[in-house]
Amino acid sequence: MTVDVLPGLVAKARGAAHAEPACAHPDTVLADRQDGTVVRHADTVAKAHAPGTDPGELARRLAVAADPALAGILLAPLRRAPVDLHGRVVSFWPYGTPVDPENPDAAPWETAATLLARLHRAPAPDGLPPMRGPAKVARAIARLRAVGPHPAATPVLRAWVALPAWARAEAAMPATTTLCHGDLHLGQLVRHPAATGPWHLIDVDDLGVGDPTWDLARPAAWYACGLLPPEEWTRFLTAYRYAGGPAVPAHGDPWPALDVAARALTVQTAALAIAKSAAEERPLDEVEQAVIDACDRMSGAPPELAHDFAK
Structure with a gap:
């Protein structure tokens, strides 16, 4: 990933979480791989999808996840429309507790x-x-x-x-x-x-x-x-x-x-x-x-x- 994607992704996560310019919540990098970078701020998660991700196809997939008919199956995004960050497509999600790999x-x-x-x-x-x-x-x-x-x-x-x-x-x-x-x-x-x-x-x-x-x-x-x-x-x-x-x-x-x-x-x-x-x-x-x-x-x-x- 380019050096400016992660700071920008953190800023977008903060902006999606709340309107305050600063808060006590830490910023956490949950994943930083070739297929996506994910950061958390408070209860909001921002994901920069893999380079080359088709924004239109991702938007259709986000719409499926947001469909009330699939409530309780797929986690619904906070926004249906992805946004651009230096050529990377970003989506926003509520934070959920993952499976414990140690158990x-x-x-x-x-x-x-x-x-x-x-x-x-x-x-x-x-x-x-x-x-x-x-x-x-x-x-x-x-x-x-x-x-x-x-x-x-x-x-x-x-x-x-x-x-x-x-x-x-x-x-x-x-x-x-x-x-x-x-x-x-x-x-x-x-x-x-x-x-x-x-x-x-x-x-x-x-x-x-x-x-x-x-x-x-x-x-x-x-x-x-x-x-x-x-x-x-x-x-x-x-x-x-x-x-x-x-x-x-x-x-x-x-x-x-x-x-x-x-x-x-x-x-x-x-x-x-x-x-x-x-x-x-x-x-x-x-x-x-x-x-x-x-x-x-x-x-x-x-x-x-x-x-x-x-x-």
């Missing part, structure tokens, strides 16, 4: 699954862009290739090539009218308006119409790679089915439906792991290597065996 046993898997099922069952408004999940996999592969030759890249690229064209963002997704989040993980849930408030889904950057299996793919991939305990995966899947989620059959084996998306998220995770380790000039850690090993196994596995690709 994984309290992870709200059932709540996340239920919110997803409700989102997937909601009518998708006309004019909403496609869900951006496949595009994120393609960007992760581009980051991997930018690293240059790397000993761990071959199985990841082999698994990437084995994906169908739609999962590589090289063709249209299967025909669907399902409203999808596009990037579901536990970091996308917050309690609002306080620590005891109800959970909501956040981050609409990838929201759109698409294949709902994508929203189940990250926990499915973690489970398949041995990174999510079976009991937690079962809690998540059972809650999604109980809430009437349409991405998988109500009974029976869910993996024929989840296979492609789970493989794609494994590729994305592995590609980013290599890119980050290379940028930080460090070896791959045990978790990163496990995901890369899964790519090696699944690229040679028969179709519809995503739950076996880490074995």
Whole structure:
């Protein structure tokens, strides 16, 4: 990011929070990554979205989050229209308390699954862009290739090539009218308006119409790679089915439906792991290597065996 975006973003957060020129509330940087910078002032959060974000598409996504029909599912923005900051698109949100990363046993898997099922069952408004999940996999592969030759890249690229064209963002997704989040993980849930408030889904950057299996793919991939305990995966899947989620059959084996998306998220995770380790000039850690090993196994596995690709 440019050196003047963060101070400007702080100023916009303060201005959105209240009219006073100064107050005792501190300014907190919640995230500063390639895909977005987020700051908090009092109970207001300002997010500078990734460079190149389409303001019109983001405005349509913000309108969906503000729709009263989705109240209690998506956190509503404070303003429907984004603003410009030095060429970056900025949106404003109420602050919510995130999932505690230090207390994984309290992870709200059932709540996340239920919110997803409700989102997937909601009518998708006309004019909403496609869900951006496949595009994120393609960007992760581009980051991997930018690293240059790397000993761990071959199985990841082999698994990437084995994906169908739609999962590589090289063709249209299967025909669907399902409203999808596009990037579901536990970091996308917050309690609002306080620590005891109800959970909501956040981050609409990838929201759109698409294949709902994508929203189940990250926990499915973690489970398949041995990174999510079976009991937690079962809690998540059972809650999604109980809430009437349409991405998988109500009974029976869910993996024929989840296979492609789970493989794609494994590729994305592995590609980013290599890119980050290379940028930080460090070896791959045990978790990163496990995901890369899964790519090696699944690229040679028969179709519809995503739950076996880490074995």
